[in-house]
Amino acid sequence: MTVSAACYAESTHSMSVGDYIRGSQIWKSIFRHPAPYDRRNRIVVMLTNFFLHLHPVSVKxxxxxxxxxxxxxxxxxxxxxxxxxxxxxxxxxxxxxxxxxxxxxxxxxxxxxxxxxxxxxxxxxxxxxxxxxxxxxxxxxxxxxxxxxxxxxxxxxxxxxxxxxxxxxxxxxxxxxxxxxxxxxxxxxxxxxxxxxxxxxxxxxxxxxxxxxxxxxxxxxxxxxxxxxxxxxxxxxxxxxxxxxxxxxxxxxxxxxxxxxxxxxxxxxxx
Amino acid sequence: MHVDPFIDPHPNLTPAVLQGLGWLYLVLSVMNVFWCARVLKQDEHVRIRLFGMLGKGVEIPRAASWAIYSSILATIAFMHMSWSSAEYIGKFWLSLTPDGLIESSIDSIVANPVSYFVLSIAGTAMMIFFREWLVKPTVGWIMLNVAILFMALSMTDYDFRQIVGKPDNVPIVALLYLVGGFTWLYFFHAVENDRRLENWDGEGAIPVLNNEDNEKVLVWPDLVYAELICMIAVTTVLIAWGIVLDAPLEEPASSAKTPNPSKAPWYFLGLQEMLVYYDPWLAGVVFPTMIIGGLIAVPYIDFNKVGNGYYVFKQRAFSVITFLFGFLTLWVAMIILGTFLRGPNWNIFGIYEFWDVHKLVALNNVMLSELFWVDLVTPITGFAPEYKNSDPESVKTLMILIREAPGFIALIAYFTVLPPLMAISCLKTFFHRMGFLRYMVFTHFLLMMAALPLKMVLRWTFNLKYLVNIPEWFFNI
Missing domain, CATH: 1.20.810.10 (Cytochrome Bc1 Complex; Chain C)
Structure with missing residues (x-):
C-alpha cells in the first residue's frame, strides 16, 4: 500500500482539513516530515529546512x-x-x-x-x-x-x-x-x-x-x-x-x- | 501671561505638546505602578519618625513611596491632557521657565566644549568607579525616571523641541537611552559575575550568571519562537514609527544654497566634530581608517584569555575601560554634541538656546610654531625661519622644516619615546606578555586614540590650532 493510499484509508475516519493538507502529496513534497510537535521532529525540522539549518539543532x-x-x-x-x-x-x-x-x-x-x-x-x-x-x-x-x-x-x-x-x-x-x-x-x-x-x-x-x-x-x-x-x-x-x-x-x-x-x-x- | 500659540511663532507650550506629554507621563506612571508591585513583593519596610513626632515611628512599606510617586505622575498626566486647550496654556505651570535658572545652568554646562567633555569623561569614570552602587535596581530605576522626566520637562521648551524633534534626530535620542540602558545592564551582570568569581574556588563550571543548570535546549522551539516574537516586535515598531513620523524631505537639492550648518549624516557627526580639532586629512581620512584598523586589531592585541563568553569587569578591567571611553565619550558623546549642540557656523549652542546665525565666538587660535618662534626664540636671537618666493625649493623646504621643528619633535617624541617609556613603567606586564610587535601596534593605536582628547586639551588651554602647520603642503597636524 502506498503512502497516499494509507492516508486515504486513514481519512475515512474523521480527519480535519489541516490533517488532510498535511497528508497531501504536495505538502509532503515540501516538508519531508511531520510537524515539529515531538522531540524527534523538532530535531529533524532544523536539519531539513533550508532557512532553519542556519541554526544548530540544540544550544546551551x-x-x-x-x-x-x-x-x-x-x-x-x-x-x-x-x-x-x-x-x-x-x-x-x-x-x-x-x-x-x-x-x-x-x-x-x-x-x-x-x-x-x-x-x-x-x-x-x-x-x-x-x-x-x-x-x-x-x-x-x-x-x-x-x-x-x-x-x-x-x-x-x-x-x-x-x-x-x-x-x-x-x-x-x-x-x-x-x-x-x-x-x-x-x-x-x-x-x-x-x-x-x-x-x-x-x-x-x-x-x-x-x-x-x-x-x-x-x-x-x-x-x-x-x-x-x-x-x-x-x-x-x-x-x-x-x-x-x-x-x-x-x-x-x-x-x-x-x-x-x-x-x-x-x-x-x-x- | 496669555500666550496664543497662533500668534507666537516660537511657542513653548502648545495643545499638541501638552497632549503628547500627558501620554508620556501616563506611560511613566503605569511603568511605576509595575515597579511598585515589584517593590511590594519584596515586602520591605522603612521606619518614618518625622523628627520624633511619631515616637518610635511607624513602619510603612517601601512600596508606599512609589505608590505616591505613581499617583502624582498620573495626576500630572491627566492635568496635561485636560488642560491642553489653548485657553489654559498661559496658566500652565509645569514647564521650564524660558532662560530660567534650570535652563541657563544646564546650557552653560553643555554649551561649552570644555565642561561638556570633562562632564562626559567624568561621568564615564564615575559610572565605572561607583558601579556596585549603580547596579542596584532601585538606583537604575530612579536614573531611568530622572532621564525620562528630564526629557519630558525639556520638551516644554521650543528650541529643545526644534533639535530633538527633527525626524532624523529621533534615532539619536533612542540611541542615547539604549546605550544608557545596555551599559547599565552590562554593569549589572559584570558586578554580579565579579562577586561570584571572587568567591570561586576554581572547581567545576565557572559560576557566572546563566551558567548554572546551563543545559542544552532544542532550537525549535526555544530559539525560533523567540526570534519570531522579536521579528514581529521589530516590524510593529518600524511600522508604527513610519506612520507616526514622516521621513524628512526638505527643499529640492540646490548646489547654490548652502544650509548653515551643513551636517553629515548623524552617525558621522563624531568624525565631523573631530574637524574642529584636526584637519580633514586626519579627521576625515586617517582617524576613521585608524578606528577601523584599531577595531580589527582588537582580538589580536588582547592577550587576556579569560573573560570570554560572559559579562565581567575585574578580569578585563583595562580593555573594558578603554572600550567604554572610546565608545561612550569619543563616539556617542561626540555624536550627541555634533547633532544637538552644533548650530550655525558650527558654533556650539545650549539645548534650550535659539540657533542664532549671528552668534559671535572669538577665534584666536595660534600655531605651535608661532608660540615657539614669534613669542620665544626670535625676540631673543633675532633669527626667524622665513623664505622668499624667489628662494630655491631646497631653501624653502629647509626653512619650513626648521619652522615646524618644534611640532615635529613633539610628535616624534609622542610616538617613539612614549611606547618604550611605558614599556618599562606602567605597561611593563603588557610589554612582556604581548611581545614587541604586538605591543608596538597596541601602543600606537592607543596613542592615536588619545591624540583627540589631548589636542582638545591643548586647544582649550593654549588656543593651539596646529602642532605642525605647513599650508604649503596641505600638511597640518
Whole structure:
C-alpha cells in the first residue's frame, strides 16, 4: 500500500482539513516530515529546512538568554532583510535622475499607495546603524572576539563599515537639500586624502614631468562622486552602490559571518 | 501671561505638546505602578519618625513611596491632557521657565566644549568607579525616571523641541537611552559575575550568571519562537514609527544654497566634530581608517584569555575601560554634541538656546610654531625661519622644516619615546606578555586614540590650532 493510499484509508475516519493538507502529496513534497510537535521532529525540522539549518539543532540555554545576547545581531540581520524588501519595492518607483529623483520621493510621500515603505526603509536604516553598534558593544563586553572568534570579529567590523556606507549612499537618493549637503560635507573629506586627494598632503608626489596627476578631476573624491561636485553622476554612482554593489558584498560577508559563528563553536559562552 | 500659540511663532507650550506629554507621563506612571508591585513583593519596610513626632515611628512599606510617586505622575498626566486647550496654556505651570535658572545652568554646562567633555569623561569614570552602587535596581530605576522626566520637562521648551524633534534626530535620542540602558545592564551582570568569581574556588563550571543548570535546549522551539516574537516586535515598531513620523524631505537639492550648518549624516557627526580639532586629512581620512584598523586589531592585541563568553569587569578591567571611553565619550558623546549642540557656523549652542546665525565666538587660535618662534626664540636671537618666493625649493623646504621643528619633535617624541617609556613603567606586564610587535601596534593605536582628547586639551588651554602647520603642503597636524 502506498503512502497516499494509507492516508486515504486513514481519512475515512474523521480527519480535519489541516490533517488532510498535511497528508497531501504536495505538502509532503515540501516538508519531508511531520510537524515539529515531538522531540524527534523538532530535531529533524532544523536539519531539513533550508532557512532553519542556519541554526544548530540544540544550544546551551545561556547562549540564547536575552539578557546575554541583547538580540542585537539577530535584529540587525532582520533589519537587513527589511531594508532589502522595502528597498526593492522602492526601486519600482524611484528613478535616480536629476529630473525625477526628488519628484518620485515627493510622490512616495504624498500619493503613492504604501509610500510608507520609504519611512520604514529610512527608520529601518537608522535602527540598523544603532543595532549594529549595540551588537558590537555586547560582543566586546562579553569578550566574544577572543579566540577562536577573532576572524569573525574582523568580518563583523567590515560589516559595520558596510552598514555605514549603505546608510551613507542611501542618504543622497532623495535628492533634497538634506541629502546633497550631507553627502557634500561627508565626501569633502576625500579631497584631503593623503597623496590621493587634490588637497591632501603629498598629492604633489604623484606627478609626471612636473604635471600633477592628482587634480580635482582625478582624485579620490572624483572617484567617489564621479564628478567635481555632487551631481547627476554622483546620484547614479551612489544608487548603484546603494542598491547593488554594497548589498551584494554585505550579503556575502553576512553569510561568512553566520557560517563562522557555527564553525567557531556557536554563540560564545563560558567554558 | 496669555500666550496664543497662533500668534507666537516660537511657542513653548502648545495643545499638541501638552497632549503628547500627558501620554508620556501616563506611560511613566503605569511603568511605576509595575515597579511598585515589584517593590511590594519584596515586602520591605522603612521606619518614618518625622523628627520624633511619631515616637518610635511607624513602619510603612517601601512600596508606599512609589505608590505616591505613581499617583502624582498620573495626576500630572491627566492635568496635561485636560488642560491642553489653548485657553489654559498661559496658566500652565509645569514647564521650564524660558532662560530660567534650570535652563541657563544646564546650557552653560553643555554649551561649552570644555565642561561638556570633562562632564562626559567624568561621568564615564564615575559610572565605572561607583558601579556596585549603580547596579542596584532601585538606583537604575530612579536614573531611568530622572532621564525620562528630564526629557519630558525639556520638551516644554521650543528650541529643545526644534533639535530633538527633527525626524532624523529621533534615532539619536533612542540611541542615547539604549546605550544608557545596555551599559547599565552590562554593569549589572559584570558586578554580579565579579562577586561570584571572587568567591570561586576554581572547581567545576565557572559560576557566572546563566551558567548554572546551563543545559542544552532544542532550537525549535526555544530559539525560533523567540526570534519570531522579536521579528514581529521589530516590524510593529518600524511600522508604527513610519506612520507616526514622516521621513524628512526638505527643499529640492540646490548646489547654490548652502544650509548653515551643513551636517553629515548623524552617525558621522563624531568624525565631523573631530574637524574642529584636526584637519580633514586626519579627521576625515586617517582617524576613521585608524578606528577601523584599531577595531580589527582588537582580538589580536588582547592577550587576556579569560573573560570570554560572559559579562565581567575585574578580569578585563583595562580593555573594558578603554572600550567604554572610546565608545561612550569619543563616539556617542561626540555624536550627541555634533547633532544637538552644533548650530550655525558650527558654533556650539545650549539645548534650550535659539540657533542664532549671528552668534559671535572669538577665534584666536595660534600655531605651535608661532608660540615657539614669534613669542620665544626670535625676540631673543633675532633669527626667524622665513623664505622668499624667489628662494630655491631646497631653501624653502629647509626653512619650513626648521619652522615646524618644534611640532615635529613633539610628535616624534609622542610616538617613539612614549611606547618604550611605558614599556618599562606602567605597561611593563603588557610589554612582556604581548611581545614587541604586538605591543608596538597596541601602543600606537592607543596613542592615536588619545591624540583627540589631548589636542582638545591643548586647544582649550593654549588656543593651539596646529602642532605642525605647513599650508604649503596641505600638511597640518
Amino acid at each position: 540555554q545561556q547562549g540564547i538568554a536575552l539578557s546575554y545576547t541583547w538580540c542585537m545581531g539577530g535584529i540587525t540581520f532582520f533589519l537587513f532583510l527589511v531594508e532589502t524588501i522595502t528597498g526593492v519595492l522602492l526601486m519600482f518607483y524611484y528613478r535616480p535622475t536629476l529630473e525625477w529623483a526628488y519628484q518620485d520621493i515627493l510622490a512616495l510621500r504624498d500619493v503613492t499607495t504604501l509610500g510608507v515603505m520609504r519611512e520604514i526603509h529610512r527608520w529601518g536604516a537608522h535602527a540598523m546603524v544603532i543595532t549594529v553598534w549595540l551588537h558590537m558593544y555586547r560582543v566586546f563586553l562579553t569578550g566574544s572576539y577572543k579566540p577562536p572568534r577573532e576572524f569573525n570579529w574582523v568580518v563583523g567590523v567590515l560589516l559595520l563599515v558596510l552598514t555605514l556606507l549603505l546608510s551613507f549612499t542611501g542618504y543622497l537618493l532623495p535628492w533634497d537639500q538634506l541629502a546633497i549637503w550631507a553627502i557634500t560635507v561627508g565626501s569633502n573629506m576625500a579631497r584631503a586624502t593623503p597623496v590621493l586627494g587634490h588637497e591632501g598632503p603629498g598629492f604633489q608626489l604623484l606627478n609626471l614631468g612636473g604635471y600633477d596627476l592628482i587634480t580635482s578631476g582625478s582624485d579620490a573624491r572624483f572617484l567617489l562622486l564621479g564628478s567635481r561636485f555632487v551631481g547627476e553622476e554622483t546620484l547614479n554612482r551612489f544608487y548603484i552602490l546603494h542598491c547593488v554593489a554594497i548589498p551584494l558584498v554585505a550579503a556575502g560577508l553576512i553569510a561568512i559571518h553566520f557560517w563562522r559563528i557555527r564553525k567557531d563553536g556557536g554563540i560564545s559562552q563560558p567554558l
